[in-house]
Amino acid sequence: MHPKEDDKAQGPDQQPGEQEQAAERLQVFATRLSRMAHEQVQRxxxxxxxxxxxxRQYHGEYDPATASRLSQAEGSKVYVNITRNKTNAAEARLQDMLFPTDDRNWAIKPTPVPELDNVEPGEMMQSPGGQPIDKSKLAEAVNREAKKKAAAMQSEIDDQLKEGRFQIKCRDVIHDAALMGTGVVKGPIIVGRVKKRWDTGDDGTSVLTIEEAIEPSVERVDxxxxxxxxxxxxxxxxxxIFERHLWSKRQLREFARLPGALLEQIRAVVRGGKDSTQIAKDYVNDIRGITGVDSVRNDTKYEVWEYHGPIAKDELIDALSESRQDVDMEQIDELDDEVEAVVFFSGNSVLKVVLNPMDTDDRPYSVFNWETDESAIFGFGIPYLMRQPQVVINAAWRMMLDNAGSSASDIIVANRHLIEPADGKWSSQPGKKKLYYLNDKTRDVREAFASFTIPNHQQELAAIFQMARQLADEETNLPLIAQGEQAAHVTDTSSGMAMLMNSANIVLRRAVKNWDDDITRPTISRFYDWNMQYSDDPSIKGDYSVDARGSGALLVREKQQQNLMAYANLSAGNPELAIRRDWAGLDRELAKALEVPYEQLTRSDGEIQKEREARAQQGDPETQLKMAELQLKQQEAQAKAQRDQADLQLRSQEQQWEQQYKGAQLQSDQEVKLAELALKRGLTMAELEARLQLESSKLEADMQKTAAQLQTQRDTKAAEMTEQQNDRLAREQNMAMGHDSY
Known part of the structure; x- marks a missing residue:
């Protein structure tokens, strides 16, 4: 190894012997990885x-052993496929929950105590005018800046995911999980995207500009x-972790153009052919046979493996030397004996080796299980969960058909010694008469035939069939209501339906939370780390956390509408709560719950401001309406008080008339009694008149006393009504002036 300027070495100079030794070491390295991959394939x-x-179960096909047994039994071979319906319903339900059309199932939020990059403490301690900021307001300023940067980071990641068609690929991952039990998402992976842009010049002409941008993306892994x-x-x-790729020669040529690819090793793979690289079996033809598609040969496909894991530093140096890359030897020397790397190999040939591009050493794979297996990475899907109920359903249905066919026609037993068919054939055809000859005329012809009926057990078998369907619902935790089918006990009210749907979503809610924990949070976190490491935009960098909120979309729309309306009414009725509410945001959430186009139905900010100014000039219609309602209530109160006064006077006059009538009647009765008494005792008229006058005086005194009591009662009642009316008017005046009623 001979260091060059700036401690750089471009594929360190090696003697021919050293190059051969490095190539042999790379072959040993590839052989070790191939052996490891083969072990995982066997396991x-x-x-x-x-x-x-x-x-097979999803596509309604019997396994080979069952199909062979049924073909030999010469019975019904029908397959009642309810697995596909269950699987598709669960998949569609989960997709609808995780990826609503009007919202995302994740968000980027600042941490409780955010730390901002590229912002000096002195900058946050001064206002735009240069004046120092109060320390009590510093935390609020930091949080406000952190929210702004978090929103920018969220928009950046959202754009990257949309460019990579994240939702579309995640739907395929959900299908894999529902069918096979496991779905795998890979990201971020670096791809080069071609972007088109039209630039319009000063002369009005437009020119198409094509640019290639290197951006992170996601992939679904089979x-x-x-x-x-x-x-x-x-x-x-x-x-x-190993991932297998089946590449054609064209894909290998494209891979060879990437920096760091070992060209000689790639040529060796092409010369060796497909068979020299085969480690794992390709099950594509097996799946084609299940779906009824003709199998194809993959002789032109090369098996290339992608390895993510630790390798020795010497193996990294050999690969970098072979690829003739610029190597920072100081950085290599600082590495540990084992480094986290990504290795592409095929058979016994290493095709490319790079260090893990993430400083966090995170691997780009996230795994989601429909039903988690505590002993393995791979989980269980819907077909596996309902395997036994599907077997029972098929068996019950075959028995129903076989029993229906057997019981539809009788078994006929004929005595060949007594009769003989005229045409020599013992079989008969429907709708045609059959002629027989009686051989022994001494015997009764009724002894020649006997008919036997096989019992029909359709009801018993149908009960088994229905019980198996119920077991399928229970074992998969997917009731009919969750599949879009309405059961007999479902209530017709909207609130009852909402409660029932919410109960039916309990199991799927667990799947959504598993998705949040296993896919959304780690994937978005890796995108956040990638942007923090590689993005050159300082406006998006900060201390954030990922909020996976897929379970927030689980509420039934009707239930959510009711909750939002109740919350809006409660806030509008309480002045303190009304101040706390963001009415524009609440309006947006209501439109989202009602599934109406908010942007098309909502005025712009400028139009809203003009409407407010026009209302301020003309008077607030709402205030005018409240004043009119108050005046109407006052008029109604006055009219009621007048009616009460009139009723009181009428009742008082009626009481006077009744008292006078009773007094006159009493006086008349007394005169009659006195006359009768005088006749009985023989009193003189003078004595009678004296007694009568005495009684009249007493009666008059009683009447005056009664009238005084009545007058006192009327005065008391009138005073009470006057006090109530004055109190009512005082309250109305207070309310009109904006004061409390009391």
């Missing part, structure tokens, strides 16, 4: 057999090509 063999069974450390239970525990 995953049983898992691949299960995946093939999942594919689980068939993903070979992690099978001794690990999670992707974070993996000592290494």
């Amino acid at each position: 995953r063999a049983s898992l691949e057999t299960r995946w093939l069974e999942d594919y 689980p068939w090509d993903f070979f992690p450390d099978m001794s690990a239970r999670t992707v974070d525990e993996c000592e290494f």
